[in-house]
Amino acid sequence: MSKKQPVEQSTGGEKQQRRSRSRQPGSIQEYQTKAGKRWRFQIYVLKDPEYPEQGMQRLTRSGFTSTDEANDALQGALKQRKQNEKFSGAVPTLGAYADEWVVGLKLAASTINGYKKIIRNHIRPQLGMIQLDKLTATRIGHHYRDLEKHGRNDRIGKGQPLSANSVHKVHVVLGAILDAAIDDGHLTVNPAKKKRTVRAPTTSEVRAQRPEIVTWTGDQLHTFLTWNEVELRDELFPLWRLLAYTGMRRSEALALRWSDINTKRMSISIRRTVDTADWTRTKPPKTGTARVIDVDEDTLKVLASYKVARAELSFTLAKADAYIFGDDDGKLRSPDAMTSRWDRRLTRATAEFDNLTRVTIKGLRHTHATLLLEMGVHPKVVQERLGHSTITTTMNIYSHVTPTMQGSAVDRFAAHLVQA
Known part of the structure; x- marks a missing residue:
């Protein structure tokens, strides 16, 4: 054995x-x-x-x-x-290099997630197996034309044409990847920058396809807010009013603390925004710097009443460092959840009032800016309130208001000459 x-x-x-x-x-x-x-x-x-x-x-x-x-x-x-x-000698494929490139970026998590989505849906499947030094401007041009014909990869619109704006974003990301490949010694020129061959969508083409901004008139906004407060008795009425009366972003409003309100100066400091990539955390505002915006007296009264209601739930919810629009535990709310709540309220409101058109929650921001511009407020003021990095951004977005501004300016000019 x-x-x-x-x-x-x-x-x-x-x-x-x-x-x-x-x-x-x-x-x-x-x-x-x-x-x-x-x-x-x-x-x-x-x-x-x-x-x-x-x-x-x-x-x-x-x-x-x-x-x-x-x-x-x-x-x-x-x-x-x-x-x-x-990567230790031979030239990598575009797909392999793109994955390596995006990991090394130092940007906002939401931006990186957007880049990863573009790589996953519109670069890797079609161009990922091509070695970097074998990728030509002609191949990139063909790829963009294919995207324009049937490039959508989402569940609802799969196979339908991709918008000029989306193709432009693909072009920006691909160009950045190939620029990095030059820095790493894999390429000597960037084929995506050969404009005559690649023919990426131009800024004017992107602007021409941009969906029309839907906003409310002053009367429509007043109708909704009155109904929402008086008839619906909506607990989130202070949020909707603040968005409409300040033009701040959804994620900026959700990240406000009580200490950000200055009742003496009648202003609110926007110091942070909810990180949409991880809505349990905050990050600096989109421009990277804080801004202060003026607030009307009635809106401050609405917020003061809301603070009292929060304190009745729990004293900690009304402390200076508490989030104004946090949940009942004082934690940040999800921006997407707030959008869903807005949509449900809007469905009820549009069924109640024939004169109300559907607007997105961002439509409150657009409504604020449009009404200010139509009233003759200087675009620079609107830019500062919205937190745009440049006034060009403001004027490009709200170009639909330009005819109204011109008509008002002409009338004021003619009236001034008559009085003279």
């Missing part, structure tokens, strides 16, 4: 039983746990693909329930290793 062989103990306290070799580089090992047999694989990879001179290190993954499962994972790891090693 043969003697029982001693059991080798692994570093994790698991009983080692048998080792088998995969046909591919690397190894697969079987080991015993209390739950039964499990498998692990091991391969050697570069410690840092960017610095191959640092040498190799062992990569181990365990817990697989079959050799097939372990082998599939091993093949995936080998493929990833091969992809990483391409």
Whole structure:
């Protein structure tokens, strides 16, 4: 009778039983746990693909329930290793390099998520397998034309034409990726910048396709707010009124604290905004700097009454550092959840009043700006209230107000000459 062989103990306290070799580089090992047999694989990879001179290190993954499962994972790891090693001499594919590029960006999380979505939907599927130095301006041009014909990849509109604005965003991201490839020595020129061949959508084409901004008149806004406060008795009435009377962004309003209100100066300081990529956190405003906007007396009274109501729920909800429009636990609310609540209220309001058209929650911001411009308020003031980085942005968005402004200016000019 043969003697029982001693059991080798692994570093994790698991009983080692048998080792088998995969046909591919690397190894697969079987080991015993209390739950039964499990498998692990091991391969050697570069410690840092960017610095191959640092040498190799062992990569181990365990817990697989079959050799097939372990082998599939091993093949995936080998493929990833091969992809990483391409960066140590050979020119990578656009898809591999794009993934590496986006990870290294230092931007707002929402911006990076937007870039990842563009890469995932409109760059990697069509161009991802092309080596960077094999990507031509002609190929990029063909890609843009394909996107314009049937580039939409969302569930509802899949296969339909992609808008000029969306194709332009693809062009911006692709151009930035290829610029980085030049910096890393993979390319000498950026094929996306060969305008005669690529023919990306122009600014005028993007503007021409921009959907028309829908706003309310002063009477329509008054009708909704009165109904919302008096008849609906909406707990979120102070939020809707603040958005309409200040033009601040949805995420800016949700990030306000009571300490941001200055009742003596009759102003509100916008110091932060909810991070839409992770709405449990805040970040600096879109322009990166805080701004102060004036607020009318009645809106301040509405907020004061709301503060009393919050204090009745809990004293902590009315403390200086509490979020004005936080939930009942004092935590930030989701911007998307507020949009859903707005939509439900608007559905009821439009069914109640024939003269009310549907506007988005952002339509309150657009309504604020449009009414100010129609009343003759200087565009620079509107820009400061909205928090646009430049006055050009303001005038481009609200170009539909220009005819009204011109007509009013002509009337005032003629009246001035008559009086003279």
